[in-house]
Amino acid sequence: MSETVIDQKSASALAGxxxxxxxxxxxxxGQxxxxxxxxxWNAMVDKKxxxxxxxxTTDDVV
Incomplete structure (x- = not known):
């Protein structure tokens, strides 16, 4: 599995x-x-x- 890295500025824009x-x-x-x-719940998994x-709400998922 590959991992994509996004810079903080792009992440903030995506979140906005x-x-x-x-x-x-x-x-x-950082927030x-x-x-x-x-x-x-599984402390062995440390993802960021x-x-x-x-x-x-349902609209957040659909």
Missing amino acids: ELRRSFSGEVLVG PGYNDARTI PTVIAGCV
Whole structure:
């Protein structure tokens, strides 16, 4: 599996675009809450996604 790296400026632009049509929380690295949001139940998995989107409504998913 390959990994794509996106710079912080592009990540922030992507998050801003997503926020316009998304009712949930949208986080990028460095924002308050990002580290808590990226932590999952299995502590052996340590991923740092470019953007984290916390879905709230069905429209956020569909």
